[in-house]
Amino acid sequence: MRNSLLPLALALATTGVAAQEKTITIAGQGAKSGVVRSFGLNSEAALFAAADQINKSGGVTLADGSKAKLKVEYYDDRCNAEEGISVIRRIAGTDALIAVGPGCSNVAEPMFGILQKKAGDASDTGLQMPVFTDVAIKVGLAKISEWAFRNVPNEATMYGSVFGWLKTKYPDAKTIYGGVEEDFAHSRASWYAVMKEKASAEKYEVLGESKWLLADTNFSNQVREMKKANADVIAISAHPFTTCGVLKEMQRQGVKPKVLVGLTSSSSLETLQGCGAQAEGIIIPTSFAPVSKEGIAAAEATAKFNGSADLHSMAAWENMFILKQVIESQKISGDKAKVQEDRAKIREGLANLKTTNGLMGTVKRTDEREADKPYLFVHAKDNKWAVLHNPSGN
Amino acid sequence: MDFYFGLIQLIGVHTLLGLSAYIVLLTGQVSLAQAAFFAIGAYASAMLTVLAGWHIVPAIAVGAVVGAALACAVGFPALRVKGLMLVIATLAFGEAVRLFFFNFDYQVAKGAVKVGPLGGEGFRQIRYFPENGWTTGDVALFIWVLVLAAMAFLWWVDRSRYGAVLRATGEDEVAAQAVGVNLTAIKVSAMTVGGAIAGIGGALYAHYTTHIEHSSFNILVATFAIAYPIVGGLASVFGVLLAVIFVQGFLVEALRALGDWRNLLFPALIVLAMNLRPRGILDAQALQRLKSLVGRS
Amino acid sequence: MLDLLQSLCDGVMFGATYALIGIGFTLVFGVMHKINMAYAAASVGAAYLGLIVFALGKGVPALAVFGAAFVAGGVLGFLVYVLAFHFIPLAYPLATLMSTVGMLLLIDEVIVHVTAGMPQNYPSLYDKMFDAGGFTVRGDLLMIAAVSVVCMLALLALLFRTRLGLATRAVSQQPIAAQLCGIQVARVNATTFIITGLLGGIAGALIGASVGTLSPLLTTPLTVKGLIVTVIGGLGSIPGAIVAGFLVGGLENVVQYWRGVTERDMYVMLLLFLFLVFRPGGLFGGAKGRD
Numbered sequence: 001m002r003n004s005l006l007p008l009a010l011a012l013a014t015t016g017v018a019a020q021e022k023t024i025t026i027a028g029q030g031a032k033s034g035v036v037r038s039f040g041l042n043s044e045a046a047l048f049a050a051a052d053q054i055n056k057s058g059g060v061t062l063a064d065g066s067k068a069k070l071k072v073e074y075y076d077d078r079c080n081a082e083e084g085i086s087v088i089r090r091i092a093g094t095d096a097l098i099a100v101g102p103g104c105s106n107v108a109e110p111m112f113g114i115l116q117k118k119a120g121d122a123s124d125t126g127l128q129m130p131v132f133t134d135v136a137i138k139v140g141l142a143k144i145s146e147w148a149f150r151n152v153p154n155e156a157t158m159y160g161s162v163f164g165w166l167k168t169k170y171p172d173a174k175t176i177y178g179g180v181e182e183d184f185a186h187s188r189a190s191w192y193a194v195m196k197e198k199a200s201a202e203k204y205e206v207l208g209e210s211k212w213l214l215a216d217t218n219f220s221n222q223v224r225e226m227k228k229a230n231a232d233v234i235a236i237s238a239h240p241f242t243t244c245g246v247l248k249e250m251q252r253q254g255v256k257p258k259v260l261v262g263l264t265s266s267s268s269l270e271t272l273q274g275c276g277a278q279a280e281g282i283i284i285p286t287s288f289a290p291v292s293k294e295g296i297a298a299a300e301a302t303a304k305f306n307g308s309a310d311l312h313s314m315a316a317w318e319n320m321f322i323l324k325q326v327i328e329s330q331k332i333s334g335d336k337a338k339v340q341e342d343r344a345k346i347r348e349g350l351a352n353l354k355t356t357n358g359l360m361g362t363v364k365r366t367d368e369r370e371a372d373k374p375y376l377f378v379h380a381k382d383n384k385w386a387v388l389h390n391p392s393g394n
Numbered sequence: 395m396d397f398y399f400g401l402i403q404l405i406g407v408h409t410l411l412g413l414s415a416y417i418v419l420l421t422g423q424v425s426l427a428q429a430a431f432f433a434i435g436a437y438a439s440a441m442l443t444v445l446a447g448w449h450i451v452p453a454i455a456v457g458a459v460v461g462a463a464l465a466c467a468v469g470f471p472a473l474r475v476k477g478l479m480l481v482i483a484t485l486a487f488g489e490a491v492r493l494f495f496f497n498f499d500y501q502v503a504k505g506a507v508k509v510g511p512l513g514g515e516g517f518r519q520i521r522y523f524p525e526n527g528w529t530t531g532d533v534a535l536f537i538w539v540l541v542l543a544a545m546a547f548l549w550w551v552d553r554s555r556y557g558a559v560l561r562a563t564g565e566d567e568v569a570a571q572a573v574g575v576n577l578t579a580i581k582v583s584a585m586t587v588g589g590a591i592a593g594i595g596g597a598l599y600a601h602y603t604t605h606i607e608h609s610s611f612n613i614l615v616a617t618f619a620i621a622y623p624i625v626g627g628l629a630s631v632f633g634v635l636l637a638v639i640f641v642q643g644f645l646v647e648a649l650r651a652l653g654d655w656r657n658l659l660f661p662a663l664i665v666l667a668m669n670l671r672p673r674g675i676l677d678a679q680a681l682q683r684l685k686s687l688v689g690r691s
Numbered sequence: 692m693l694d695l696l697q698s699l700c701d702g703v704m705f706g707a708t709y710a711l712i713g714i715g716f717t718l719v720f721g722v723m724h725k726i727n728m729a730y731a732a733a734s735v736g737a738a739y740l741g742l743i744v745f746a747l748g749k750g751v752p753a754l755a756v757f758g759a760a761f762v763a764g765g766v767l768g769f770l771v772y773v774l775a776f777h778f779i780p781l782a783y784p785l786a787t788l789m790s791t792v793g794m795l796l797l798i799d800e801v802i803v804h805v806t807a808g809m810p811q812n813y814p815s816l817y818d819k820m821f822d823a824g825g826f827t828v829r830g831d832l833l834m835i836a837a838v839s840v841v842c843m844l845a846l847l848a849l850l851f852r853t854r855l856g857l858a859t860r861a862v863s864q865q866p867i868a869a870q871l872c873g874i875q876v877a878r879v880n881a882t883t884f885i886i887t888g889l890l891g892g893i894a895g896a897l898i899g900a901s902v903g904t905l906s907p908l909l910t911t912p913l914t915v916k917g918l919i920v921t922v923i924g925g926l927g928s929i930p931g932a933i934v935a936g937f938l939v940g941g942l943e944n945v946v947q948y949w950r951g952v953t954e955r956d957m958y959v960m961l962l963l964f965l966f967l968v969f970r971p972g973g974l975f976g977g978a979k980g981r982d
């Protein structure tokens with residue numbers, strides 16, 4: 001009897017100790033509804049996978065030297081502005097120190113709008129909750145509030161590089177024609193403010209653009225315009241559904257440009273699943289491909305949590321590791337009674353970062369709380385995304 | 395606490411949206427154009443506070459007026475169309491208004507930055523509340539003062555002769571005409587009141603989300619507008635409130651605990667609700683029973 | 692000028708897809724005087740279900756997908772009837788409006804959950820393009836137009852030459868008198884839904900084939916177009932739905948050619964609104980606005 005009591009007592013004692021284990025909660029926010037559901041699923045998987053890896057190697061170190069495990073709570077905002085605001089307020093009411101998200105740019109903008117504009121401005125009653133975005137990519141959102149930070153690729157830099165490289169690889173291609181999804185802020189901005197400008201800067205003659213809406217299904221007019229323009233390069237700034245529609249119509253009407261360029265968001269499984277055959281050869285710059293050891297490991301870890309690794313979900317993965325670094329360097333207390341102080345410390349920590357670690361190399365942080373991420377070019381080959389060119393020469 | 399105030403704000407604005415469709419539904423017209431009046435109230439009031447520096451209260455009043463004006467303009471041609479065709483006609487009008495805002499650019503330079511609606515990009519930085527020190531609780535209170543005013547007005551209408559005439563028109567137009575009801579006046583006035591209420595709701599929506607764009611006023615919003623009175627029941631204004639709390643409070647927020655299942659349960663419960671209570675949660679029978687319960691105590 | 696005519700031609704041809712969806716909407720309305728808002732969603736859902744045949748193994752012919760979609764359409768149609776119509780008394784049109792909206796959202800969510808919202812490649816049945824004196828015409832859209840005409844003839848034959856059709860017309864005109872004659876109203880209504888569902892399955896699959904990719908983005912625009920076509924053609928008129936389909940398709944493309952894509956729908960919607968105000972009965976209905 002006495003022999004069995006001792007191990008039992010020991011077991012109880014150790015579980016008692018384990019129950020005292022500290023946790024730091026990090027919230028995730030994204031859309032798990034509608035056509036963007038895969039974005040939410042993948043980000044969620046990446047966050048859980050990253051937290052799992054961090055926890056397996058001991059967790060994060062708090063100000064008093066003790067260790068804490070990271071806990072992730074993921075919220076679905078259904079890509080709806082009002083719900084997104086409701087979710088961030090709900091998150092602010094929990095002990096989560098920061099929210100990673102959101103997925104949709106049309107949620108990010110109102111959500112950042114309700115945050116306090118300048119940290120420490122007592123006359124501004126905006127919400128004081130740090131947000132670290134992984135997916136929402138519309139240009140220039142982080143400058144809306146000093147509590148908003150983003151780890152999304154800088155399309156201006158990437159496309160500048162794409163067109164520069166294309167000039168050397170295809171010297172006889174001189175003209176460019178665009179296709180743009182007009183009613184989606186991201187794709188629209190990416191053509192007019194990014195692709196068109198960078199192509200002109202590289203001395204391409206911009207012959208014009210064809211426009212459509214994100215739910216359109218008939219592209220006969222637009223592709224006929226493309227055919228008439230007969231440009232060497234066609235750049236399609238649209239998401240997978242309409243990109244596939246346009247590519248199929250191009251096949252029907254026999255439009256075959258020398259070079260086909262696509263939108264960053266379309267370098268995902270969706271395009272291959274929707275129109276793998278027609279997408280063959282399309283060139284897209286991306287801030288993630290599983291080329292490095294860490295990248296491959298991250299992709300495998302995320303796959304274990306049923307997510308796929310792409311430029312969006314891997315930003316979420318990177319965010320977790322950046323947050324570990326900030327939590328430790330800012331000496332976060334982890335005290336549930338000092339949540340707001342910890343949040344302010346994390347905000348300051350993120351604001352002071354000049355560089356962060358990315359899966360493709362070092363990421364520079366800008367003064368406007370955006371990221372300048374290393375990138376490479378992929379192209380669709382045999383129904384897979386293959387690396388076409390790595391501008392940093394790795 | 396912030397979260398609960400935010401939820402209260404949301405329920406308030408959606409109640410206004412529902413009430414705007416409620417009064418039009420009383421006259422037997424199913425209008426999918428309420429989102430359009432919501433939109434014009436939003437853009438008008440936001441432009442006044444952001445571009446012209448107005449105080450929020452007159453801006454909301456202007457939102458109500460333009461919503462009412464637009465609704466009045468729609469009310470007259472809508473007289474010629476009945477039933478399902480009115481649904482489509484109002485849907486078409488609503489979409490036309492949304493697409494107008496999709497193409498609407500009006501930017502003014504304020505210092506180094508340009509502000510104002512920018513077509514597809516929307517209208518950002520409508521920050522009257524945070525810039526003027528309103529807390530979430532202050533905004534919730536403000537919204538609910540307006541909601542209660544609207545509910546009180548409609549409740550009073552229900553007890554007045556005007557309300558009886560509205561419902562008579564909704565039940566049987568021919569009979570109503572036979573007893574001398576001026577159908578034009580009744581239907582157009584109901585539409586106008588609905589437009590005003592939607593305009594107020596839209597103005598509040600713009601200011602508490604700080605960012606509006608054309609897709610904030612799409613067919614789904616128009617459908618929710620009529621869903622609230624239909625699911626809630628047309629017997630009383632409280633039906634609308636009940637439906638908003640059911641949909642936004644229960645289906646959207648409370649069911650969040652169920653994770654992924656929430657998205658599937660949401661429409662399934664709406665289908666179930668319409669099967670179990672086809673006249674709405676708070677239909678005439680239920681209202682009678684509630685009244686007798688209260689009368690007894 | 693040639694461009695404008697080609698635009699018109701392309702638009703009219705694409706309108707065949709609207710016509711096909713419109714037939715189903717208008718038939719349900721004609722029989723039950725209720726609108727089934729979930730019709731387009733069920734048709735797209737049936738198209739998705741058609742893709743299941745590919746899970747059975749490689750080398751499955753494309754035709755099998757269409758066959759599967761056909762059957763799935765009938766099943767989904769019956770499901771919509773049971774869940775959104777059967778238990779709701781006929782006197783409450785608002786209730787069925789909401790219950791079918793609920794079904795539309797439910798079908799959408801199921802599609803999103805099963806496919807994670809990702810677009811699915813759809814096999815095409817007929818790829819040829821026809822050149823006719825400077826104009827190109829899409830062969831698959833011609834086929835869709837032919838199919839809609841065939842469906843129209845089949846439905847008209849069903850309605851006017853069979854006992855089921857007789858019972859259906861009786862129920863739509865006088866439900867109580869029909870019951871007195873021994874016609875089981877519930878069974879007739881269920882059969883109407885199954886038949887329109889079968890038609891919807893074909894419509895969904897053909898539309899999927901013409902677009903080339905299936906996505907949950909398809910359901911809302913198809914619902915709106917289907918309703919527009921139903922109403923312009925005249926509620927309950929099957930030939931009206933077909934003519935209206937071609938008309939709306941052509942108009943859309945011409946307006947797009949003339950004013951660009953951002954203003955296209957605005958003009959189409961305004962024109963629709965004015966059309967309804969001045970001719971509330973639709974093309975083939977009375978001018979009085981009876982509904």
